Amino acid sequence: MKIEQIYTGCLAQGAYYIVSEGEAAIVDPLRETQPYIDRLEKDGVKLKYIFETHFHADFVSGHIDLSKKTNAPIVYGPTAKPEFDAIIADDNQIFELGKIKIKVLHTPGHTMESSSFLLINENGEEKALFSGDTLFLGDVGRPDLAQKAENMTQEELAGLLYESLYQKILPLSDEIIVYPAHGAGSACGKNMQKETVDTLGNQKKTNYALNQKDKNSFIKAVTDGLLPPPAYFGMNVAMNKKGYKSFDEVLSKGLNALSPKEFEEIAELSGALMLDVRNSDVFAKGFVPQSINIGLNGDFAPWVGALIVDVNHPILLIADDNQEEETLTRLSRIGFDNVLGFMKGGFEAWKKSHKEIDKVHRISAQQFEHEIKNKNAQIIDVRKEREYLAEHVNDAYNKPLAYINEWIADLNSEEYFYLHCAGGYRSMMAASILQARGYRNFAEIEGGFAAIAKTEVSKSNFVCPTKVFPYIG
Known part of the structure; x- marks a missing residue:
């Protein structure tokens, strides 16, 4: 046995x-x-x-x-x-x-x-x-x-x-x-x-x-x-109970290599979400405007489900070479089967075609420490509540990433703010969503709270998470 x-x-x-x-x-x-x-x-x-x-x-x-x-x-x-x-x-x-x-x-x-x-x-x-x-x-x-x-x-x-x-x-x-x-x-x-x-x-x-x-x-x-x-x-319950397309069919459809011109045309005609799965550090330096970053190097599938929600929403992929099949596989595991194709050559192909490029304004924790002394600005912490309650930057607001579709409407587009998570993975997702919806009035902090904790920025006293949430490890 x-x-x-x-x-x-x-x-x-x-x-x-x-x-x-x-x-x-x-x-x-x-x-x-x-x-x-x-x-x-x-x-x-x-x-x-x-x-x-x-x-x-x-x-x-x-x-x-x-x-x-x-x-x-x-x-x-x-x-x-x-x-x-x-x-x-x-x-x-x-x-x-x-x-x-x-x-x-x-x-x-x-x-x-x-x-x-x-x-x-x-x-x-x-x-x-x-x-x-x-x-x-x-x-x-x-x-x-x-x-x-x-x-x-x-x-x-x-x-x-x-x-x-x-x-x-x-x-x-x-x-x-x-x-x-x-x-x-x-x-x-x-x-x-x-x-x-x-x-x-x-x-x-x-x-x-x-x-x-x-x-x-x-x-x-x-x-x-x-x-x-x-x-x-x-x-997902409905798919498991009623049935679904074969994985082979989903993979074949999604492995549709598109030139930058074809990619752009399909995005405009279909209203597809452009999903960039590259590392957040690389994404920050340049990406296709309006694209959303959810990196493969983290809890990719759960975050796709939480942020995109509708498994039937059309998706176009931007990935590093040879990661397209892995991305499609991980999307299919949570039922996101409607991938229309991927950009052949990835973001580098987009750059070489001389099309418009967007960037995220990312600053170091040290620069944040310097700026926050002289600027009256909001600080938004997108970590989970238990992480925030354990320790956070004083006067920061806790706005968990999972609920961004609820709290984004409350942001003042004229008021400057700083954005961070624990290490940069989640805050880059938030930054990409914010910019796709027209918000440009913020800086995302590289390295997140882990980097901020090494500075002299004023922080709350640490509390063990199990004391805040006794049933959460």
Whole structure:
């Protein structure tokens, strides 16, 4: 028997590859299926089942494409109603895989169809739990996603989650290995640990949600401090439930190389968003006017989902050479399939065509320190609230990047301001959005708060983030 976690850092997502006696199963596969096909062929095994723990909200699963290519059935837990062929398992139903068994545990709460899969080895021993979004390391699945259960409040869903965890998972052996669907950085939880695998026994000791005195305290603990879910989540649920274009088709369409002239014409005719995925330091020095920067070198996919929102919005890509396919793959993982093409030769081709170029006014932390002494200007900190409350520049306003579409209208286009995040990745996104919408009255601070902290700029006293948000690591 072999269990392999296939972890994707950009999405903080874990898929699982299980093999026994020439038969394989995959739990919660990513959108691109070729790596799984290659692995199956290399190992000389046949894919027997594709297990889906629930209808995912934060990414588009590869279950449908993988099933078509391998003829392996898709398996969901009780109450799931997909609009394609699938096995809807009963609670406690057993699936045999080589010499091992996989038992379905219906664990509603995060979603109504949410299920965990318990692996039983050839000796009849319960060895591993693929817990989906029901149980994370350090946290449990958020119960507030309204699209998951009509006519139910988040408190009612949290109550179901309590029963699932305390009646079905906590009674299991401490030695069982927990393999969750997500880790630190995912928006599906609020207190994820950095580890991606743990024993159930250790989670019983360290997971706040598994140490509540009663159901009411559990409901309060898991619903307290939840941030609004990203707006694209509902669209991903719909794609996972109803179906989607094949990844191969999406990739073929997106790999449409365009000259700068063709790129510009299509942008004007289609209203496509021009997405520049280069490093923020490079973007600041020159970019196509009106383009938005979300760098591949960070949490690319979640930020695309949070800022662009509509998975159907047409997109044109500006990337470094040989990064186009990687960009398309990462976009498709969250359902952004409507890429019309990319600029052949990237931004350098645009420059060589002598077309207009824009820049971001970026200054060093030292220059900011000098200027702020003699200038009465706003300071906007686009970090998350918990980062801001831990330590910030005195008199700075906290305007988290995730909500820029809400707070941008409140800015005075005549009043000068300074913009920063933690290190420059997020503030460059904000700067590109601001300039695309006509704001030029600001300076973005290179290196963000990390650089500012090394200057004499007046700052608040540091407070440990866990004291501000006790359930957030």
